[in-house]
Amino acid sequence: MKYPVPKPTAPVNTTAPSSLANRGMAFEALLNTTNDAYRQQGLAVIHKKPTPIHVIHIANKGSESYIDKAFFEQPSTTDYNGVYRGHYIDFEAKETRNKTSFPLGNIHHHQIEHLRSITLHGGIGFILINFSQLTTVYLIPAHALCEFVDAHPRSSLPLEWIKEKGTVVPLGYTIPVPYLLIVDQLFFK
């Protein structure tokens, strides 16, 4: 007697979601979820820095006091830093709808210089670029980025160059953007 063999179905918890955009979360939110998971698992302590805001005036209305005039400031460093396996980690995360390149105008010059000095001081520096239309996140080490910028200032990183110098970060569910897998490969060989 032959029992019917069930057809394979998609596992409930796949490791590669079809699209970051489809999941209705911004790249920043996915990175915050990732960093929360890394902290909870005791793997790393990495936080997003607060957005710098220049406070001009604070209102006092009765018992309530709040900021009633303030401006967003340019960040002087990157957005994320922390400690992993005893090492200093520092990175910037960017998103683009472009499909063939990443315009360097999206990263401030002083952020690139910050990453350069992190590398010079023995820290681990990189950028993460989410090509939202390609559903692909690349990790690009700071030293490669700085080399490119020195040779081609005010340019764009071509996707071909990114594929050569960068590494794809496989996307997941519990840990949406598990970039430390790539950090392990590149910096802890």
Next chain:
Amino acid sequence: MKYPVPKPTAPVNTTAPSSLANRGMAFEALLNTTNDAYRQQGLAVIHKKPTPIHVIHIANKGSESYIDKAFFEQPSTTDYNGVYRGHYIDFEAKETRNKTSFPLGNIHHHQIEHLRSITLHGGIGFILINFSQLTTVYLIPAHALCEFVDAHPRSSLPLEWIKEKGTVVPLGYTIPVPYLLIVDQLFFK
């Protein structure tokens, strides 16, 4: 014939200012100057994180747009972090007018837990306490602080304990609070 011998006068650039308070700068400003100098000298890349602010509303008046309702948030981590000699550095800076102890109520519990986990991940964590009335800044390693807090929650750090477990940071002019001298002694022996 005897020439008059000039009386000794104070050198123009002493290394130990009589009082931080007398110099009209807040402790935070002195630490920012210190970190700027460390960066310019290529010694370390350490920044103060921006104060977290929760933005509620942004006003658009003509071409100008600014935040017209926002609140200060509790910081979830410490104020300062960065990289020094390839290592992750993380610290909180506090000031007190007390002369005999430092009340632990001045540090949030989650900041102490943050420093604990930094230490567990191989980072260098500590607090700097400026006893403004004593003109003395102490560096206290995170592991000593955590040990004390575990044994005496919701208490104060007695000055005697701080003198035993902490190290005085000698104050200077070009580098007002040269805490990396003490980091060298304690963590890079």
